[in-house]
Amino acid sequence: MKVLFLCTANSCRSILSEAVFNAMAPAGFKAYSAGSFPSGKVHPLSLKTLERTGIATEGLYSKSNDAHETLTPDFVITVCDKAAGEACPVFFGPATKAHWGLADPSELNGSSEQIDAAFDHTVAIIRARVKAFLALPFTQLSPEQLKAELAVIGGLGD
Numbered sequence: 001m002k003v004l005f006l007c008t009a010n011s012c013r014s015i016l017s018e019a020v021f022n023a024m025a026p027a028g029f030k031a032y033s034a035g036s037f038p039s040g041k042v043h044p045l046s047l048k049t050l051e052r053t054g055i056a057t058e059g060l061y062s063k064s065n066d067a068h069e070t071l072t073p074d075f076v077i078t079v080c081d082k083a084a085g086e087a088c089p090v091f092f093g094p095a096t097k098a099h100w101g102l103a104d105p106s107e108l109n110g111s112s113e114q115i116d117a118a119f120d121h122t123v124a125i126i127r128a129r130v131k132a133f134l135a136l137p138f139t140q141l142s143p144e145q146l147k148a149e150l151a152v153i154g155g156l157g158d
Contacts (some may be wrong), residue, residue, distance in 0.1 A: 001028060001029045001030075001033075001074045001075075001095045001138075002030055002071065002072070002073040002074050002075075002078045003021060003029070003030070003031045003032070003073060003074065003075045003076075003077060003133075004031070004032045004033070004034065004047055004068060004073040004075070004077070004080075004095070005017040005018050005021070005031060005032070005033040005034075005069065005079055006033070006034055006035065006036070006065070006077070006078045006079070006080075007033070007035050007036075007075060007078065007079050007080045008036055008037055008080050009033025009035050009037060009038060009039040009062065009107070010033055010034050010039065010062045010063060010064070011035070011039040011041060011042050011043045011046065011062050012042075012043045012045075012046050012104055012105065012106045012122075013032055013037070013080070013102045013104060013105075013147075014033035014035060014079050015042050015043075015046050015060055015062070016046055016049070016050065016080065016119075016122060016123055017031065017033060017077070017079055017100075017102075017126050017127055017130075018022055018031045018033035018060065019050050019055050019056065019057065020026050020034060020050075020055060020123060020126045020127055020128050020130055022056075023056065024127070024130050024131065024132065024134065025130075026134070026145050030133070031122065032068055032071060032073070032080055033063075034064060034065045034067055034068050035062065035063070035064060035065070036047070036061045036065060037064075037089070038063055038064045039062050040063075041060050042060050042061060042062055043106045043108075044151050045116070045119050046060075046119070047060070047116065048119075048124055049116070049119040049120060049122075050123075053120075053123060054114045056105055066125060072077050072093070072094075072095075073093075073095045074094070074095060074096065075096050075097075075098065075150075076093070076095045076097045076098075076099075077097075077098045077099070077100050077154075078098075078099045078100070078101075079099075079101065079102045079103065079152075080102075080104075081101045081102060081104060083146050084142040094133065096143065096147060096150070097147075097155055098147065098150035098151065098153070098155045099151075100150075100153065101131055101152040101154065102125060103118075103122070104125070105118035105119045105121070105122045105156075124157070125156065125157030127158050128156045129153050129154070129156050129157065132146060132152075132156060133150075133153055138151055139142060
């Protein structure tokens with residue numbers, strides 16, 4: 001099962017989602033990430049946070065949606081924060097789509113402790129959502145039920 005996490009810059013939230021998902025996923029599940037306007041680099045605090053929590057960072061890089069033009073994901077999950085007025089990227093295709101909005105911790109102004117706490121909080125939300133996702137009885141859910149479950153999962157941690 002392939003999951004594509006999309007965001008705007010592909011430097012923070014979608015990268016964190018890809019790495020956390022892959023760290024938690026059983027065999028046969030794999031996450032990818034991309035951005036509609038990639039920054040070209042992974043935010044250094046994203047890497048630092050992942051390393052601090054024991055999650056591998058090798059192979060993570062900021063890339064555009066075009067990098068996955070031949071990927072046929074089963075799920076496409078946008079993680080940009082609509083409340084912040086961001087334009088979420090759109091992926092057209094047969095994949096099941098969901099929105100799991102996350103505030104961008106890299107945009108927080110504050111002390112280094114506050115910013116680290118925001119990154120840690122973001123990872124905690126992603127972990128909770130991925131845990132719930134992986135617990136879904138995929139073969140027992142209709143497409144409509146699956147979309148409803150994904151919407152509920154997208155609200156976890158809010």
